Amino acid sequence: MDLSKDLFEPVLRSEQSKEKSRPNTTYWQDAWRRLKQNKLAMLGLYTTIFIILVAIIGPLVSSISYSDQNLLEANQAPSSAHWFGTDSLGRDLWIRVLYGARISLAIGIVASLINLTIGVIYGGIAGLLGGRVDRIMMNLVDVLYGIPVLLYVILLMVVLKPGLTNIFIALGIAYWLGMARIVRGQILSLKEQEYVLAARALGASNWQILYRHLIPNSLGPIIITMTLAIPEAIFTEAFLSFIGLGVVAPMASWGVLSSEGVTSLRSYPFQLFFPAMAISITMLSFIFLGDGLRDALDPHARR
Numbered sequence: 001m002d003l004s005k006d007l008f009e010p011v012l013r014s015e016q017s018k019e020k021s022r023p024n025t026t027y028w029q030d031a032w033r034r035l036k037q038n039k040l041a042m043l044g045l046y047t048t049i050f051i052i053l054v055a056i057i058g059p060l061v062s063s064i065s066y067s068d069q070n071l072l073e074a075n076q077a078p079s080s081a082h083w084f085g086t087d088s089l090g091r092d093l094w095i096r097v098l099y100g101a102r103i104s105l106a107i108g109i110v111a112s113l114i115n116l117t118i119g120v121i122y123g124g125i126a127g128l129l130g131g132r133v134d135r136i137m138m139n140l141v142d143v144l145y146g147i148p149v150l151l152y153v154i155l156l157m158v159v160l161k162p163g164l165t166n167i168f169i170a171l172g173i174a175y176w177l178g179m180a181r182i183v184r185g186q187i188l189s190l191k192e193q194e195y196v197l198a199a200r201a202l203g204a205s206n207w208q209i210l211y212r213h214l215i216p217n218s219l220g221p222i223i224i225t226m227t228l229a230i231p232e233a234i235f236t237e238a239f240l241s242f243i244g245l246g247v248v249a250p251m252a253s254w255g256v257l258s259s260e261g262v263t264s265l266r267s268y269p270f271q272l273f274f275p276a277m278a279i280s281i282t283m284l285s286f287i288f289l290g291d292g293l294r295d296a297l298d299p300h301a302r303r
Contacts, residue, residue, distance in 0.1 A: 108286075122183075149236075
């Protein structure tokens with residue numbers, strides 16, 4: 001069919017300048033834009049940053065140590081001198097809560113990093129190699145996954161004895177299973193993509209394909225899983241310390257402070273309220289942030 005020039009109308013340059021197009025953005029810039037639109041996620045982010053900064057700076061600028069005892073000031077209610085009151089030995093609860101934040105956050109972050117390292121490597125290898133290797137590796141994960149994680153950690157702590165280092169080991173051993181399954185599923189869905197086949201045709205080894213192509217394209221679910229694993233590890237540590245299998249005195253995690261506060265709940269409820277409040281706020285902050293990251297990093301949500 002012949003197309004007549006009458007069917008077309010030239011567009012003036014002035015009209016072209018009026019047309020607005022969406023600026024080009026990268027995946028991470030687009031994710032950050034969507035994250036900023038989520039008010040709960042930003043609240044969780046700012047609260048998490050605030051808690052970390054206060055936990056680091058607070059004890060450094062204070063003239064009081066977390067272990068300083070003064071029996072003359074035992075069980076005092078919150079005041080200008082002691083913001084959170086004092087415990088049965090006259091120790092300042094504000095400083096002990098801040099010091100406990102260091103331990104609890106350190107346990108959550110270290111357990112999450114161990115979870116990242118073991119889970120990504122294990123799940124990546126299983127998903128990439130596939131076949132019999134994948135079945136054997138994931139059958140082992142399924143067997144371990146069938147055991148309740150909390151029971152698994154408790155048994156390990158009984159064997160390893162209470163202590164901060166042993167908590168790192170116990171949580172690291174038990175918490176990588178979920179990460180391995182998520183990474184394995186991502187690798188299985190990505191390894192047949194065209195860019196992976198092109199890299200394989202160019203002579204790239206399995207290891208190069210894994211860390212150059214597959215893992216970087218799986219960072220969204222990995223980051224989300226890491227973020228949500230931190231409050232889970234903090235709660236597990238608090239429970240272990242609450243039942244006497246956590247950190248050892250004179251260390252004071254939030255679980256230890258909660259355990260001490262329960263014994264005097266009727267007479268001095270503030271001794272339980274403040275460490276329990278710290279646990280709740282921290283867990284909610286990470287959960288809000290994790291949910292926001294899940295929405296922001298979901299490629300199907302891009303517009």
